[in-house]
Amino acid sequence: MSAAEVVVVPTGTANLASIRAAFRRLGAAVVESLEAERIAQASHVVLPGVGAFAASIAPLRASGADAALVARIAADRPTLAVCVGHQLLFERSDESPGVLGLGVVPAQVGRFGGDVRIPQFGWNEVTGEGRLLRSGFAYFANSYRATEAPGWTVAMADHGGPFVAAMERGNVLTCQFHPELSGAYGCDLLAAWLAC
Amino acid sequence: MLTARIIPCLDVADGRVVKGVRFQGLRDAGDPAERAWLYEAQGADEIVILDVSATPEARAHGLDVIDQVRQGLSIPLTVGGGVRKIDDAAAFLDAGADKVSINTAAVADPGLVAAIAERFGSQCCVVAIDAAMREGRFEVLVKGGREGTGLDAVAWAKQVAELGAGEILLTSWDRDGTRSGYDLSLTAVVATASRLPVIASGGAANAQHLAEAFAAGADAVLAASIFHDDETTVGAIKQELAAMGVRVRL
Numbered sequence: 001m002s003a004a005e006v007v008v009v010p011t012g013t014a015n016l017a018s019i020r021a022a023f024r025r026l027g028a029a030v031v032e033s034l035e036a037e038r039i040a041q042a043s044h045v046v047l048p049g050v051g052a053f054a055a056s057i058a059p060l061r062a063s064g065a066d067a068a069l070v071a072r073i074a075a076d077r078p079t080l081a082v083c084v085g086h087q088l089l090f091e092r093s094d095e096s097p098g099v100l101g102l103g104v105v106p107a108q109v110g111r112f113g114g115d116v117r118i119p120q121f122g123w124n125e126v127t128g129e130g131r132l133l134r135s136g137f138a139y140f141a142n143s144y145r146a147t148e149a150p151g152w153t154v155a156m157a158d159h160g161g162p163f164v165a166a167m168e169r170g171n172v173l174t175c176q177f178h179p180e181l182s183g184a185y186g187c188d189l190l191a192a193w194l195a196c
Numbered sequence: 197m198l199t200a201r202i203i204p205c206l207d208v209a210d211g212r213v214v215k216g217v218r219f220q221g222l223r224d225a226g227d228p229a230e231r232a233w234l235y236e237a238q239g240a241d242e243i244v245i246l247d248v249s250a251t252p253e254a255r256a257h258g259l260d261v262i263d264q265v266r267q268g269l270s271i272p273l274t275v276g277g278g279v280r281k282i283d284d285a286a287a288f289l290d291a292g293a294d295k296v297s298i299n300t301a302a303v304a305d306p307g308l309v310a311a312i313a314e315r316f317g318s319q320c321c322v323v324a325i326d327a328a329m330r331e332g333r334f335e336v337l338v339k340g341g342r343e344g345t346g347l348d349a350v351a352w353a354k355q356v357a358e359l360g361a362g363e364i365l366l367t368s369w370d371r372d373g374t375r376s377g378y379d380l381s382l383t384a385v386v387a388t389a390s391r392l393p394v395i396a397s398g399g400a401a402n403a404q405h406l407a408e409a410f411a412a413g414a415d416a417v418l419a420a421s422i423f424h425d426d427e428t429t430v431g432a433i434k435q436e437l438a439a440m441g442v443r444v445r446l
Contacts, residue, residue, distance in 0.1 A: 015316065017292040018273075021266050051317050119319060121363060121393045122198040122415065123241055123445045137199065137445040139241075139272060141319040141362075158197055181272045181294060183236065 004028045004194055007042035009065055011049045011056040011085065019048055019082070022180035026191055036064035044194065045072060049084030053109070053144070054096035056084045066102060073104050073172050078196040081174040086166075087144060089174055095144050105167075109146045114160025119143045126165040126177065128155030132192045133168055136185035138177035140165075145176055171196040199445045200437065201241040201416035202406070202430055203395060204423045206231055208247050208277075210254045211261055215424045225424040229264045235423065236271050238430035241445060243269065244297070244365070244395075244418060247277030248340075259291040266292025274322055276365075285312050289320065297365055299324040300338040303345055303352075306359055313360025322395075323361040325349055327382055328369040334382055341369040349382070353390040363393045365418065371399030375421075378405055380412040387413035402428075403436035410442055 006028045008016060020030045028044070039045055047069060049056040060066040073079055073089075087093055090101045093109035101109075112118050123137045130153040138157075145163035148154075157165035157177075166175040173193045179186035206213045206228050213225040225231070232243045245265065247258040255278050262275055275288045276297025285296040296316075302309050302323050313321040326337040327349035334349035353364055366386050368379035378396045387394040393415035400406060400419040409417045422428055434444045 015289045015294065015320070017266055017290065018294055021292065022270060024267070025270070050319065117391065117393060117415070119362060120198065121319070122201050124198050140198075178272075181270065183271050187270055 004044055005042065006030050006044045006046055006194075007038055008032050008046045008048060009034060009039060009060070009069070011047070011051075011059055015050060016048060018178070019046065019180045022187065022190055023194075025187070026194055028194060034059060034063040034065050036068040039065055039068040040072060044078045044196075045069070045080070047079070047081040047085035047088065049082065049086075049088060051084060052095055053084060053087060053093040053101070054099045057088055057099060057101065060088070060102075070102055070104060076170040076172065078171040078193065079173075080190075080193050082180070083142060083176065083178060086174040086176050087146070090146055093144055105146070105149050105152065107146055107148050107150060109144050111144050112160050112163075116160035120159045123182075124157045124159060124165070124177070126155045126157050128153070128166070130155070130168045132173050132189065132196075133166055134185070134188070136182075138165065138175070138179070138182040138185060140177045142176060197443065198415070199241070199443050200410045200414075201395075202239070202434060202437075202444070203242045203244050203274075203416050203418045204231075204235040204240050204430060205244040205246065205397070205418045205420045207420065208245055208258060208261060209249045211257050213424065214248065215421055228261050229268060231424070232265045232273075233268045235430055236269055239434050239446065240271065240430045241416070242272040242274065244274045244276070246297070247275070249277070259287060262288060262291040262293055274365075276322070276324055282308065282311050282315065285316065285320075289316060295320050295322050295363070297322040297324045299326065302356065303336060303338050303347065306355065309356055309359040309361055313362070318360050318362035321361050322363045322365050323356040324365040324367065325353060325356075325386070326367045326369055334385070337369055341372070350385050350389045353386045353392070357390040357392050361392060363395060363415075364390055365395045365397060367418075368398040372397070374399050375401035377401070378409040378412070378414070378417070380408055383409055383414050384412040387415075403433050403440070406433065407437055407440045407442050
């Protein structure tokens with residue numbers, strides 16, 4: 001079998017060097033594209049996303065990548081979403097009132113509550129097992145999070161209360177944390193998804 | 197619940213790791229990529245690289261170093277040293293840094309903090325504050341600790357938080373190189389005032405010092421010489437911390 005090609009969807013000023021390096025270490029070729037056709041055809045697609053919810057979804061709306069992503073998720077094609085990319089799958093976020101997400105998950109994203117530092121920066125314990133997901137420690141950098149994901153298998157973490165650290169459904173995996181920065185735990189998770 | 201982070205720091209000049217009291221009596225401590233990868237394998241939670249090269253030519257070489265480190269590193273990488281404008285930050289991020297640390301330039305132009313936070317996000321924007329006790333208060337120092345600014349370190353920490361900084365890398369120049377432990381009062385007062393995650397730096401010699409910094413309110417601790425000298429490993433320090441009841445990622 002030839003090496004997998006991973007299409008990374010650039011959503012703005014996200015720094016993609018780490019995610020590129022992570023997939024290169026796993027032997028996959030990485031290309032960037034916002035084109036709907038390319039996203040529809042690719043064997044594996046990654047939706048990263050750093051920055052604000054509204055700023056991250058805007059280029060997807062503009063290029064038609066939004067519909068291509070929703071379609072491939074509905075068709076259970078291997079798709080990975082990371083950090084704000086993970087949040088974009090929800091209906092909306094308190095970060096950008098009035099802006100719709102992709103609406104794949106019937107729930108909303110809110111700001112961390114409780115007496116904790118915001119943003120959450122650092123390694124938190126992730127608990128939950130799935131076909132791809134395992135329990136372990138992962139690296140987070142976020143101010144917003146979802147607390148439920150109906151219809152998905154979830155792994156949870158706690159920062160001022162439980163939140164969705166990652167979720168999976170078939171060949172679709174989304175992580176609030178950064179698997180590309182989560183050491184051996186993250187590498188194993190990316191490898192498992194790449195094998196989908 | 198977040199774990200306490202241990203961050204080895206590599207001071208890099210002309211493509212090599214150097215050590216000693218910063219900028220004085222530099223000794224070679226090896227290849228930056230090999231060191232960074234070794235520390236990740238030992239359990240380091242992040243890596244910080246500070247480019248202390250003296251010339252622009254050596255700094256350009258620093259970008260190659262960052263790229264090389266990144267190829268084999270799967271934990272967060274913060275890079276600082278010589279960031280004067282937003283393009284310098286962009287170059288570090290493109291080369292493979294996850295966060296950029298700014299110091300002297302932030303004092304000269306606080307707008308740079310806001311510009312980096314706005315363009316790349318607060319999670320990318322680390323402000324390094326060098327401080328020392330002067331006449332009963334903590335004063336911000338710049339240019340590698342050689343120059344006072346008259347700025348109050350606590351007020352400056354609050355200001356950078358408002359400007360959008362995501363973390364503060366806080367170095368005590370009274371403690372740096374002394375091996376007498378972190379400046380706990382500096383750490384506590386800055387963590388409380390800024391409400392940002394604080395990385396304590398300067399003075400660590402053993403696990404007890406690290407535990408004290410966490411108790412004082414640090415989210416993370418930076419250490420260099422204790423790891424470079426192979427006196428101990430990140431893993432051994434974490435085991436000691438766990439035994440003291442500090443929550444670490446093992």
